[in-house]
Amino acid sequence: RASLASSRSKPPDRSDCVSTFRANAAVAKLPVFPLNSSSPPSSPPLGKVEREAREGEKTRSHQQPGQQPPGSRSGAPTGGGRTQKLPGRGLCGGKGLLSEAQVRLLVGLHYLPHEHGPSAQKLLQDLTWLKTNCHMVGANSKKPQPQKVDEWRGRASRFLSLCEDIAQLHCSVVGGANRAVLYDLYPYVWDLRNTALVAKAFIYWLDGRVMSDSSGLGSWRNCFHWCGKATGADLSGVDSEPWAFKGGVSGEVQMLLPIGSSSELFTHPPPLFPTSRLYNIRPYHSKDKVELYRMVRQLHLRTQGGQESSMAHPDVIGDRCLGPCLALSPEYSFILEDELGVCGCVLGISDVRSFAKRCQASWIPAMRDKYPPKGTSTHTHTQDLIRLMEEDQGEYPDSLLYHFPSQLRLDALPELVDVSVSRTLLTALLTALKANGSQGVFCEVQPTDHQRLDFLTKLGFLEILRGEARSREGVVLGRLL
Template structure:
């Protein structure tokens, strides 16, 4: 359904046009619309009116208007007259989010900023023939912006006294994004404005944070409020498909208020219940979510999300390299979004719970955050060095960890279902958000698995930045649930590891990141052997030992510090890994003492050309190791469709290194591997050393933790 059909169906009656991507709404407000733009605007107006909706055209001239300029006033009238001639009968003048200061000409012409705004607004209102609906948005449009307070604000007092009585004043509540609207606060502002306000409700607006989406019900506004208002406008999510539940439940709220006023129906029917309204909205949305995309809608969506696209190459691989083994051939062509699956009701409830409201998380998000906080705080219970932990406490940690991991798996499966769902319009609008949370949940899941794995080392360091729940506005803390999970991780303050645009080509492949197990060694050795063949572009020598590549690239880490190795796997098995060394100095000594002698025994001198040539960690200068004591190596197969998963895999290792006290990590890359160099640079790695300053050719990149 189009927006007008939905609004008509749910009993809503007004649509205000004021999009920020229409430059002639705010930045270029003086310019009239072209004939083509006029045609588009007329279509919107006619469509709305044919559905019984009032179309309100809003203009925002406040950023640079000179109130005393007759020229600016003439241009303002010309613009609104043009829209009026298109059939629009309702208007709004917005002076929100602008500087209070006036130019010298305005200061000489008007007694105050409010006086200037009111004078221009009154004249425009009269010029348009005093239309029945004319809205005015003040600069002090909520309680927190009023100086010194709502009741004592000279600005609001001037508006109340001088603005013509039939002009409606817009108000957002006590805050820009108000958690609740009370009768008492509305009575106060009504007294000052000398008229009931119209609420511009930002409860579901998400334009201030690119990582947040609000799918929860209309909440915190009693239906009785409607008797003290001239109307209520809901400022929705930027994404069209994300507004089904917000607008559906707004319609339920509006109907409940009308029935309560008329005294119709039982008390339970008249009373608005957000949870009951949410269930009704979910039932209706489920039918639409699993319907194929309607004809004509696909052209309206971003062209970047299309199902048949070339597969991206991960960093460090050559495009067009021949496949080795059967895994790549099995994987080829699968995983890209195809639109064949169905979203279950439990998955949609999970989706809503994870992207609920700006001041409130849904049940699933609350469980996710509570369990992660508790598991991290009490991680010493499962350390093998903690002999005093009561068995029941250890069992509690394991039980909560299992519940947390299960929820993370549900989030990963939700991502796959959204990508593989029938309704592509929903995919286009929701994909960036479910993808972002999927990646963050993968890191958190790997971290909890790593904490719970039996190990002898003691966690030296972990960090949790305190969250200030009393922050006045939701935008003060970025990221929503993804951001809060991120900040609970040791590397949470490194935003470049978490905030990236989603890949152009959505994939429904199910990924998992977990700590290394000894049984993974065979598969990892096979993987790096395949990667070696692809990068070398030729067959492997028959005389070479099958383990030589694995022993050279992975062997020392897997043998001496396996606790800092993480595996990436999909439905087909292992497809990537990242290996870390916490302390390169001590690791080098252990290599000399045990690993290198073992390799000399495994590869005797008579096996010419097959010795793994284990790297001598002692070659790195002390000046490097002082700031970057840890090292990493990242490998992934080329058929990895979602290249961002490599970033997530690397972040899982950095989380573990930081948790155990590392202050910096480095890696060595061949100077010709531009893709990997670019990949690491985007994650905050900087060039530290080049080969000409050392005995090897590689470029050393490092980043602080």
């Protein structure tokens, strides 16, 4: 006891403290994120951060109302001439300070280890209520009650507004003047931003698209029977460790989604190059068809070496790649957009068998009438694409469709800075398919597209068929939901 007391009363050696601090500092260095053209210092001193903040305030105070802040992106179109901007959204660029409301939101979302703040509680309560009462706005609701529908949509509007605030918070943290705050908070804010994007797209999709409880196999209640006392191991069907599920408000929002038990869809490291670009994921609307056709046409021309081979019929590429899904299955189509407009999309088919029958009955005849083979105006390459349209609707093996009845297609512009939003876009579609009773989904990828194969493999897709689904060479990847 005497030795213990003397050791407690003995003042620590300052040289030991300094050496220990230096050793820890040498091991735990802050990462360097090159945000713009030049890399910021890895750990700026406090005085320098204060000076940068004060200089930023002076610069903004001396700026004209119509002048752009330094470091912000100009309005020049990028990525193939995309000039459209998101309504009600401004460009997130430059260095600035977090507002008081954003600081309160940040603190409320990351409050205490075992206690949520006001904003996190509101987020979880609204999502739980909207999920439980989604039958009010179901696609097959027989007797919708206007008062309850308005109540659901009003609460959904509040939830969507909070998700937009989280996206703006991520944008402000990345573009803030205090770089040390970015280094510490970015992984958490980025993760919550992606989860909020999925939840926001899901709530958007529920209104008028989800099948209500009155349906049979694909009912909402059957899909969410696990939202009670089930554990992680019960949900995934395997021996899942506790660390496989994230903690905090992001993890709880994830578990409220239909595919919340699929940790591989949500657990990814943040990108090495943070970007303050503002993204949004929402269901497809008919007005998006022109932008989507233009996007896939640009992607096709790039793969063909920039040759304009379909000048006579510029829509033939979009009609082949996107047309059937947008015309016959628009309820499972999602759009990815940034400040400049549409930059990606994912299309889904809930039941491939019934979709193929409808396509052969209505879509293929319409395309034959739109692109007649006779006449000199029809290009030879156009006829090849029409022939591929018919081959695209070829039959898949029953053994494949038994376990994987749904199909998807993902397209995004190569200018996409944050690759994680592509995963988030795909997750939004899988959430919708699972909510309406799908048990599995597959997609076909060319064997030479190694980047897409690696992308899907990391999201839990496994190779099912190789060159056996159709006459063309293609790898069929699938995953259970």
